[in-house]
Amino acid sequence: MLFMLIRRVLLGGVTVCIVSLIIFSGVEMLPGDACTQFLGEYQADDELLAQCRKDLDLNRPAIDRFAEWTQGAVSGDLGLAADGKTKISTIVGDRLKNSLLLAFCAMSLGIPLALLLGVISGLWRDRLPDIIASTLAIFAMTIPEFVSATLLILVLSIWLGWLPGIVLTSAAAPSSEFFPEILLPVIVLSFVMCAHIMRMVRSSVIDVMASDYIQMATLKGVPYWQMVFRHALPNALLPAINVVALTIAWLLGGVVVIEVVFNYPGLGRLMIDSISDRNLPVVQSIALIVASIYVCVNLAADLLTMIANPKLRTMYMRKQ
Amino acid sequence: MPQPAFIEIKNLSVGYTSRSDKSILVLRDVNLSITRGDSVGLVGESGSGKSTLALAAMGYFKRGLHVISGQIHFDGIDMLNIERNALQRLRGGRLALIPQNSGQSLTPNLRIGQQITEALRLHSNIPATDFHAGVIDLLSQVRLPDPVGLTDRYPHELSGGQQQRVAIAMALASNPEALLLDEPTTGLDVTTQAHIMELLRDLAKDRNLAMLYVSHDLGAIARVCNKVMVLYAGETVLTGSANQVLLSPRHPYAHGLLASIPRLNEASLPQALDGRPPMPSETITGCAFADRCKLADQTCRSSPPPLDHLESGETVRCFHHYQIGQLNRKPQKSAKSNPIATCKNSALSLSNLSVSYSQPGLFSKLFRSQDIPPSTVERITIDIKKGETLGLVGESGSGKSTILKTIAGMVPAQSGNIILNQTEPLDTMVEKRPAAYLRQVQIIFQNPDDSLNPRHTVAQILAQPLRLYYGLSGTPLRDRSIAILEQVRLGEHYLERLPSQLSGGEKQRVAIARAFAADPEIILCDEVTSALDVSVQAAVLDLLDALKRQDGTTYIFVSHDLAVVKAISDRVAVLYQGRICEIGPVAAVYSAPFHPYTDALIGAVLEPDPDVAPRLTADDVVELSPPKTGCQFQRRCPRKLGSICEINIPPAQEVAPGHIIHCHIPQGDL
Structure with a gap:
């Protein structure tokens, strides 16, 4: 088990290293750099350009800069932004915190709701609760987020006036100040993620309920709800772990469209802004953070599956 | 004075509603009554409605099925109008079920102890503090080793036989008065099956149970049941005592079914029962069996026969049951009586072949290099002559399928040689074999549902080998395909069908046709009849035998069924844990002197004859890997000599020309 754990963590580390290398070389290969952007029409002046590159430390070989960047990243120092003054960790830090806040709120609303709806529509397959939930899920999956977001703003904020329509709080403000502005984006996100997880849980519950061991439990005289909670759900929810993990990773990596629609100061919007400003050091850092989040969340999901699934658990235990 | 019926099913019709809103019957007007102390066997082909009937006795119907008419009573309780x-x-209390395929019927996330405790909690009066002791008691009643350790195991950590015993223990938890058994031994090894049958027999006797035993295996039915009911297309066609039904069946279907079972004491191929049962959706005007019946006449096709009650106590649904004797007088097929002269030349020779599945990964190579497990298959040296059929027989884990896969090049051999036609060595990797060699070795798999591409028509399936090896196309391709289809007794009109439009037997014929399309030297048959009903199995065996007579093809025939292997093979190798125990001409292997393992296997075979009891010599312990030294069978052998068996590889003793037994026991004592 421990062996397995170390192996998976090492593999995750290798993945992040490869990703960082790809990001760095991708950015290097782009024509132009921070200086050509910064100087604009003055970039034709070779002397000025060389001076700028010297100031921003861009004239050293790429491999040196990569080494320096990774060393910094490991210790939490992501270097300076393209302007050469602001520390990236400060900019990204606030945004990361805000993205985590949004993701956490959406998860705590969306995941329990998705599991509940999935189980209900699986158990009442093809009957009214299932038809309603499944239809809503299809809407949630097919309508683009910005449409549903705009509709919700129209109804809940403009017509009914219950919730603020956009976020006006500044990126550096403490988390508590985002309430109640954060509620609308949370609702939209939960709606979308809920649909995916719910469909998955539904089909898994249907499969399990049709299995031989559920028939056996019924014929053993196990009362219905006891059968559902003891025999069916622990097995039906196993495959959901990975879908939930992917959804969480997606939420944490910055949900660009939603952040733009609601003017929410999260990682996704920072990424978009940095790309249009050619603020490549920031883009690099965000990409690295998002990749690490994906690796960590998936690792956690795999470990959880391994612990929750007796087949996998005993397999690794016995190997010891 | 007859006892009152304990389980009483009256005029039961069960059906489902088709897409076109038609009501389709799965069971038609079935009557069944079981008294305490009775064991009723329910026999029929797949789709005959036997499992539906058994589950109906518990008031349970699979999703989509509903009762159309009839009544079900258990000890006077109306099971169709009962409070939840x-x-x-x-359910699980007075009336308990032992399911088919226990591996899938035990909940995977609950430990064995938890699952049996649940049954005790729901259905017994013992206090919660005694549950643990109760579980251990039940597990030892079904003769499971180490009951205490077993309570903490998960279902997947147990072997098939152990899982089945756990299911039996769970059913016994409530001290039931009636037991329903739905194919409880299907998929188990012969020795395991025989042990479980003995256990069930004892239980039924000790507890005076009412038992309903569903099976397609007449040997198992003969062992535990005193009454038998035969279902055909959802209808009762014959009922009677086990002796009456199994020894002198009064219905042509039951007669055909019994004749199609290969038996150990007969050297010939079983008689095939041609055709297939009607689908539930087909409209039947007369007797459902008329199309397959040799006694059928105009009356049979126009009006449905009533269920006749005979003086002997049997009931039979046939107009012509008094003429049943005519069926017996058919001349026996002389299939195996004059075995074709096998050529002296070798078709395939395996020398010292060994295969290992355990390939150490990168990490284990780096960190713990010692402790290499023994090879899965070892020391396989067999020379197969042209035109010969070699049977490989053994229980699951005996390595028989592995050997086939190695010959086919799907599993790389660890060492040893495979030589085709005396001179042409085959590479162990199929990718490296030239097309001419590939053509000469073809394989037919166990389950045609998995081996035929569901989106290819029969024409496309047959075209593949013909294009690949012979470059045929257009009219010649079509003509050749039709010729091959006719060889396997299917007509031209099958060309455009998809596998889903074929019955199980027809699918397997297409798979056979595909193998023969390459015109190979050697055909590897991997349990080719195991997924088929017995009547269909007989037809497929008959076909394989006829094709071999025509083309002189060499077969390597793998099966766990000793009677099937005996019926089709010229020579047999008995395998245990990937090593040969005994090899020789079929008649020699199936008679004394025996290797102790062959003896155990043959003794455990259940014959469809109530008067024949199995001989159980070895325990049915499942071994996961072969021992590191000595004889492969040392741990289960009832005649183990001592440390010599644990240390030395048993010598090959030639007890008769060509009959070799690998055993330390001296030749005269075997």
Whole structure:
């Protein structure tokens, strides 16, 4: 088990290293750099350009800069932004915190709701609760987020006036100040993620309920709800772990469209802004953070599956 | 004075509603009554409605099925109009089920102890503090080793036989009065099956149970049942005592079914029962069996026969049951009586072949290099002559399929040689073999559902080898395909069908046709009849035998069924844990002197004859890997000599020309 754990963590580390290398070389290969952007029409002046590159430390070989960047990243120092003054960790830090806040709120609303709806529509397959939930899920999956977001703003904020329509709080403000502005984006996100997880849980519950061991439990005289909670759900929810993990990773990596629609100061919007400003050091850092989040969340999901699934658990235990 | 019926099913019709809103019957007007102390066997082909009937006795119907008419009573309780709580108390309480395929019927996330405790909690009066002791008691009643350790195991950590015993223990938890058994030994090894049958027999006797035993295996039915009911297309066609039904069946279907079972004491191929049962959706005007019946006449096709009650106590649904004797007088097929002269030349020779599945990964190579497990298959040296059929027989894990896969190049051999036609060595990797060699070795798999591409028509399936090896296309391709289809007794009109439009037997014929399309030297048959009903199995065996007579093809025939292997093979190798125990001409292997393992296997075979009891010599312990030294069978052998068996590889003793037994026991004592 421990062996397995170390192996998976090492593999995750290798993945992040490869990703960082790809990001760095991708950015290097782009024509132009921070200086050509910064100087604009003055970039034709070779002397000025060389001076700028010297100031921003861009004239050293790429491999040196990569080494320096990774060393910094490991210790939490992501270097300076393209302007050469602001520390990236400060900019990204606030945004990361805000993205985590949004993701956490959406998860705590969306995941329990998705599991509940999935189980209900699986158990009442093809009957009214299932038809309603499944239809809503299809809407949630097919309508683009910005449409549903705009509709919700129209109804809940403009017509009914219950919730603020956009976020006006500044990126550096403490988390508590985002309430109640954060509620609308949370609702939209939960709606979308809920649909995916719910469909998955539904089909898994249907499969399990049709299995031989559920028939056996019924014929053993196990009362219905006891059968559902003891025999069916622990097995039906196993495959959901990975879908939930992917959804969480997606939420944490910055949900660009939603952040733009609601003017929410999260990682996704920072990424978009940095790309249009050619603020490549920031883009690099965000990409690295998002990749690490994906690796960590998936690792956690795999470990959880391994612990929750007796087949996998005993397999690794016995190997010891 | 007859006892009152304990389980009583009256005029039961069960059906489902088709897409076109038609009501389709799965069971038609079935009557069944079981008294305490009775064991009723329910026999029929797949789709005959036998499992539906058994589950109906518990008031349970699979999703989509509903009762159209009839009544079900258990000890006077109406099972169709019963309150849910009362039904839950009965199910698993007074009336318990032992399911088919226990591996899938045990909940995977609950430990064995938890699952049996649940049954005790729901259906017994013992206090919660005694549950643990109760579980251990039940597990030892079904003769499971180490009951205490077993309570903490998960279902997947147990072997098939152990899982089945756990299911039996769970059913016994409530001290039931009636047991329903739905194919409880299907998929188990012969020795395991024989042990479980003995256990069930004892239980039924000790507890005076009412038992309903569903099976397609007449040998198992003969062992535990005193009455038998035969279902065909959802209808009762014959009922009677086990002796009456199994020894002198009064219905042509039951007669055909019994004749199609290969038996150990007969050297010939079983008689095939041609055709297939009607689908539930087909409209039947007369007797459902008329199309396959040799006694059928105009009356049979126009009006449905009534169920006749005979003086002997049997009931039979046939107009011509008094003429049944005519069927017996058919001349026996002389299939195996004059075995074709096998050529002296070798078609395939395996020398010292060994295969290992355990390939150490990168990490284990780096960190713990010692402790290499023994090879899965070892020391396989067999020379197969042209035109010969070699049977490989053994229980699951005996390595028989592995050997086939190695010959086919699907599993790389660790060492040893495979030589085709005396001179042409085959590479162990199929990718490296030239097309000419590939053509000469073809394989037919166990389950045609998995081996035929569901989106290819029969024409496309047959075209593949013909294009690949012979470059045929257009009219010649079509003509050749039709010729091959006719060889396997299917007509031209099958060309455009998809596998889903074929019955199980027809699918396997297409798979056989595909193998023969390459015109190979050697055909590897991997349990080719195991997924088929017995009547269909007989037809497929007959076909394989006829094709071999025509083309002189060499077969390597793998099966766990000793009677099937005996019926089709010229020479047999008995395998245990990937090593040969005994090899020789079929008649020699199936008679004394025996290797102790062959003896155990043959003794455990259940014959469809109530008067024949199996001989159980070895325990049915499942071994996961072969021992590191000595004889492969040392741990289960009832005649183990001592440390010599644990240390030395047993010598090859030639007890008769060509009959070799690998055993330390001296030749005269075997």
